[in-house]
Structures are given as structure tokens and as C-alpha cells.
Amino acid sequence: MAELTGRDAIRAALEQEMARDERVVLLGEDVAPGGVFKTTPGLVDRFGAERVWDTPISEQAIVGSAMGAAMGGLRPVAEIMFADFYATCWDLVANEIAKTRYMTGGQVRLPLVVRGSNGGGGLGFGAQHSQSAESWAMCVPGLKIACPSTPSDFKGLLAGAIREEDPVLVFEHKGLYGRTGEVPDGDHVVALGESHTLREGSDVTLVGLAFTVGICEAAADQLADEGISAEVIDLRTLVPLDVAAVLRSVATTNRLVIVEEGPGQLGWSASLAAIVSDEGFDDLDAPVLRVCGASVPLPAAGVLEEEVNPNAQRVIAAVRRMS
């Protein structure tokens, strides 16, 4: 075990996978000089410029050539600096990468990963650099989606994504790059589709993803002081979605609160809530509640960002409303 930051854990995963498999290549803006979030420093020195490609500011070319490289037998890991910029290359992601295996009757293989920084995190990046784009991706069948919450998962899930045979978008919450945690040394791989139950509880299930996992934990701590026992589940991936684990949990707690950073107008929490309301109906003692971001673009000023993002107090208020 080593104590690493999220950004160092990403680098560790990339190094691990590039050393293991020479088909793994990187491309993106400023990746050779180390990346603007410092997730790729030194990789060009170890693996050479042929495998670590610095690109122009050309997101369509980045994602499109990643797709072509995967078709050609490589296992590319592309970087989109901010997930908001998926909007500039969405055709390649949604119309080409997500659909080509299916449209070709399984002839075309697309083992590729696109990483991007995601979410707000109180960093003041404003409306065009802070969105929670994981729900955009979830609208499109054909994409796997990973959203790690701990340094250990930044390494393990990224390695898992690189070993997938399908295209995976990894959303790295930018508020988590600097957080530290224990990360297993050596080969560390987490398979996609397995949620993680951080703490067991009996009164309510709190489900979070990436940055909101910490919010769920903080809420669970405070609820414990009030004598309410909360179970906390980190979903880790949206596709595949570990519905079974959430249903199992709700079978004992009978209550579910889902915490999503993105706007509540639509989002992954709405899909999960609908599924649990249907398949877990008999176990529920209260309607499933969602605590989400407000339906506005993210404002720049810190006080305004706090106003619109979910926090532990709002989660606690939701739990109180159920009991």
C-alpha cells in the first residue's frame, strides 16, 4: 500500500498498463508535459513520444483517432481535459464509438478509454468547466461509464477500463485529484460493474458517485450522532449499473436517498430511483429521494456554487423527511 493522491493514482494505473501491454497508448492535449491536472508526468520519458501523443486542441481528432486506433488493434487512452469538452466531439462519442460494434454486427472492436475531468468541487471553474457529464454519456447505449471516488479506485478502475473490450469513459472528479488515500502497490485492477459498500447500516441507504460519496459519508457520520444508521454505497460505475447491490441494501434499510452532483432535471439518479421504485417496491417504506444539483448552469462564485450543489445538510434533511 502507498498513500497517493488521485492524480498520482491515475498516473500509476497508466504506467502499470503501459508497461504490461505495449498496445496501450495515450493521446491528448498537453499529456506529454504531464497534463494540466498533472496526471501524466514522466510517462513520455518512460514510454516515448510514439506512445504518448501530444495533440493539438482538436477534440474530434483526439476521440476519432482513438477510435480508429482501437479498430486498428491498439488500446488507446485519450484525454479530454474537461468533460464539458465532450460537447465538441460528441458525434464521435455518441454516434460512432457507442454504435459501431453494434451496427457492424460485432465486427468492429473498440477497446478504448477516454478520460476527462468532471464536476465542480468548489474550485470555481464556472459554467463551462464544471459540469457533471456522466449523465450525458448514460443517455447513449454502448458506452461504459466509470466514476471513481478514491485514489485506490482511480488506479483500479482506470486499469479495469483499459482491460475492457468495450469503450469506457472515465469521469475523474476534479475535486478528488488532490485527495490522498491508500492505493495497493503492484497490479491493481477493479472490474467495472461492482459497487462498493463503504459502511453498513440499517435505517437508510445513501448512494453516491465520485464526489458525492464523501457527501454521503459525512451525512452518515452526522446521522449516526442522531441515532440513525445509514448504509453508504459507492456505485463506482454507471454502466454497468450495480442495481443488485442497491436492491439488496434497500431490502434491509427500506429507505433510499441517492446523491447526484448534476442537475436534478435529469440524471443517473433518476434512472436508479425509477428502477428501485419498480423492482424494490415491496421493500420501500418511503419514496426514493434524490438530492441533486440545482437546474442551473454552475455559477462561478464560491458562495453561489455552494448554493446549488448537494451537500451533507441536504442529504440529512432528505433522510429526516423520510422518517
Added chain:
Amino acid sequence: MADDSSPDRAGTLSPPPDAADLELYRSMLLARRMAEKTRQLWTDGGVHGPGHLSDGHEAISVGVAACLREGDATIGTYRGHAHALARGADPEAVLRELLGREGGVCDAKGGSMHITSVEHGYFGSYAIVGAHLPIACGLAWAQRLKGEGNVTVCFFGDGATNIGAFHEAVNLAAVWQLPLIFCCENNLYMEYTPITAVTPVRHPAADRASAYGLDRVVVDGNDVEAVRDVIAERVQRARKGDGPSIVEAMTYRLRGHSLADPAAYRPEAEVQEWARKEPVGRYRTVLSERDVPAEELDGVEREVSELVDEVAERALAAPSPQGETAMTDVWADGGSAWRS
């Protein structure tokens, strides 16, 4: 890279010093002092979030603004503070925005990357590289239909020339003969990567102009009068209905890409060379050589420094915005409701 700064066109020597020269100087100084103040406020912790300053680039925003009139539009990138100020945006409202205070020019919702002052013809700062080039086409199209002879100037970086939106916008402007000047501020770098490392031509905007039937125009972007003169000619053409232009202005940022970037990737000799060519000090020398008395130049400097200190003090004393304001202005009715 040395000859990158050698312009195709030099500034024409103006007649004896006049008020207009001093105004160019004052305007550049305002942008410079505001950038310095912003950096200081960031270091002190008052400015939060990303910030992209224009120190080193001032001659471009100021030289262009000198050619424009009411009704003309400008539009730019996240590196947009100088562009807003050059069109007349209120420095205090800009600083309030950067500090996230009430009375910010965008109500503290936009922040550093989205400084906008529509009342001054500055239609905003956009943070997705390339996005505002097609938007500029629309501004210019509206001007063309109104037929008042107004023009749009669109500022963007060298790095933006490699995104598809650049090519779509320039092609459209050329086909529609829009009253639009694409002004590339080539500071030789994107974030950490030199533009030459990812572009097959030396002048990423100007060398591509011919692909759209436009002239190849490169100007010394650190010479405020050269910028003004080249842009004035292009604006004249656009006003007459002779269509768009691309102007590539060579410049250099004095510091990092953003406030947090120490810019360690730039060779020291290059930094030194460009420091000697920085536009504000350089223009002071020009004015001195034209016999503007030192006291007069010192007076302008003092006045601008005092102004920036005063507005910063007032901005720092301003309150944080009310939380409820986060929920306003999504819609034209002022609200944000999306459901019954």
C-alpha cells in the same frame, strides 16, 4: 522563433504626439495594472478559481478598440479581461466579478473566464476553445442585415486554429462576405505546448487564410499602433461590404497560461527576448522619443495606478452575492423554474 515577431506591416509613424497616443498608452496601462492587481488578489486568496491574464497582450485589445465605434461588436476567450476593459467595461465591476462579489459584471456567475459587457459591445468571453468563432459569424451576419456598416472583431488564440470550429467559421464568413475580422493573438503557446509542435505551418491563422480566399496578414502584436493601423484598414473594408479578414498578431504572455501556471516550459532566453518587446514599456519609449515629457507619462501611470487601487479597495469591501441569486437568470423572465 525570433523572426516570428517581424511584421508584414509596420506601424505608420503618427504625427506629433496627441491625445490619441496618450489614450492608447492609458488604456494599455489600465489593462496591465488590472492584470497585476488580479494576480495580487489571487495570491492573497481573494480571487478564487482559474484566471487567464493578458499581460503582454495589451497592444492587441487596445489597438483594435481604437478602430471601433459604438455598434461594433467584439467577442473573445477566457483571456478576456483586457478586451472588456478596452471597450470601456467598468474596472470595478470586472474586479467584483473576479472576486465573486455583488455587483460583478456578470453577477458573480460568470467569473474570470466569462467577463462580458454587452453595453460596451463586448459580447463575452467563452471558455470552450473555438466556440465563439461561429458565434462571431452570427453577430456579423446580424450587422450585415441591419446595414449600418458595423463590424465584429473576434479574438482567439493560436491554439484555436486547430479546432474544427475555426475552419467552419472562417469559411462561412468568407462565403457570406461578413463584416468580421478574425484576430488571432498568437502568443506561441497553447497551455504548455508550443503551437509549432502541433501545427504544420508557421503562422497558424495567417498561413491558412488563403484556403478561404483571404489575405495573409501578420502584424507585430506588441506594437499598438501597428495593430491599430492594420485593423483600421480591415475594418474599413468590412464596413464597405468587402468581407472578412484574418489578422494574426504576434505576441507573448509575460507569465503563465493561467494564474496557477509557473510557465516553467518556456526557454529563459525566449522569455527574456519577449520581455524586452513587451508592449507597454515599449510604447512609453516611443512616446518619449516623440518628446512627450516624462512628467506627462508619469502622470498617466500614477492616475491609472490610483484608479486601480481605488476600485480594488471598493471591490474588496463589496459583500458576497445573496445565495438566492444563484437561481436567477436562467430564463428571460429572470427565473430558473423548469417544472410546475
